[in-house]
Amino acid sequence: MILIGALIFVLLEIMLDDGKYYPTRNRFLDLMLSISITLFVWEGNLILDSKLNIFSPWQHKKAIRRIFLQLLLSSFYTFIVIYFSMVIFSQFICEIPEDRKIVLMKSAIIIGLLVTFIIISIEIGIQFFKKWKQSLIELEKYKTESTQAQLQNLKNQLNPHFLFNNLSVLSSLVYQNQDKAVDFINQLSKVYRYILDNRNTELITISDEMKFLESYFFLLKIRFGENIQITIELNENELQKMIPPLSIQTLVENAIKHNEISSSFPLFIKISTLHNNLVICNNIQLRIQYDKSSKTGLKNIQKRYHFFTDREIFILNDEQNFCVHIPMLTLR
Numbered sequence: 001m002i003l004i005g006a007l008i009f010v011l012l013e014i015m016l017d018d019g020k021y022y023p024t025r026n027r028f029l030d031l032m033l034s035i036s037i038t039l040f041v042w043e044g045n046l047i048l049d050s051k052l053n054i055f056s057p058w059q060h061k062k063a064i065r066r067i068f069l070q071l072l073l074s075s076f077y078t079f080i081v082i083y084f085s086m087v088i089f090s091q092f093i094c095e096i097p098e099d100r101k102i103v104l105m106k107s108a109i110i111i112g113l114l115v116t117f118i119i120i121s122i123e124i125g126i127q128f129f130k131k132w133k134q135s136l137i138e139l140e141k142y143k144t145e146s147t148q149a150q151l152q153n154l155k156n157q158l159n160p161h162f163l164f165n166n167l168s169v170l171s172s173l174v175y176q177n178q179d180k181a182v183d184f185i186n187q188l189s190k191v192y193r194y195i196l197d198n199r200n201t202e203l204i205t206i207s208d209e210m211k212f213l214e215s216y217f218f219l220l221k222i223r224f225g226e227n228i229q230i231t232i233e234l235n236e237n238e239l240q241k242m243i244p245p246l247s248i249q250t251l252v253e254n255a256i257k258h259n260e261i262s263s264s265f266p267l268f269i270k271i272s273t274l275h276n277n278l279v280i281c282n283n284i285q286l287r288i289q290y291d292k293s294s295k296t297g298l299k300n301i302q303k304r305y306h307f308f309t310d311r312e313i314f315i316l317n318d319e320q321n322f323c324v325h326i327p328m329l330t331l332r
Contacts, residue, residue, distance in 0.1 A: 005035030207239035241328035255282040
């Protein structure tokens, strides 16, 4: 603002002073006066801006109104300050001849208003940029918090469902075979320990998931015996890929839920890979009393995957086999 005040002084000197009216006037005093008026105008506009931020804050729907109001009030304030400063200057410091007074007054006001418009425009642009940046930060923060909350909700849907199914099995085993019930409890504790340990884990290696499945299939074997069979065809490199925890368990549980399992109708489950997807397949032998699936488990897995990749889950149903292809992920 000091530099701008000095620039205004130079402009007025060039435009108005031909050297014959004030041969003895103090130009240093005029320079200080020009700088003082400029600082007074600018500080006043800053105070005006801060007051407007309270009474008419920047909002998307009211931005035009705020710009118009600020330009109007700033112009009026600048005009008043410059006008009365020039009057005071002429009355008490250095009398300006009448034939020069109007020209000098107009020139000072026009230059002052132009400078005010330019500086106010820059200030408004800076405020818009700050608000825009702040809104982006808040939006990203909201998205992150929302994503984490949604992901946690999806995970929480697994635990009660999983526990309910296994407690139902345990309640029947207690009356049928107490030794198997004890083994079932021990393995169930290991399985649930895995769930608790990974409740905040977003992705896990297929290798760790397969270790969990060993305990989980132990529970299935206690329940179904040789009527359920599993085949795993994975190599070492594929075991290091990532998937959301409990994805395979959810798909296996869906197969058990919807298909008949008996000595006459054994259930065969195969876990393999194809085109960088983990493929979980089972033969189809729907229960006689079959209720149409709501596909809650599949939707849950799909939503969890959407947090990490744009790749889609692919489902193949050829009336003989039901296969779900879930992407194998790699951390970058």
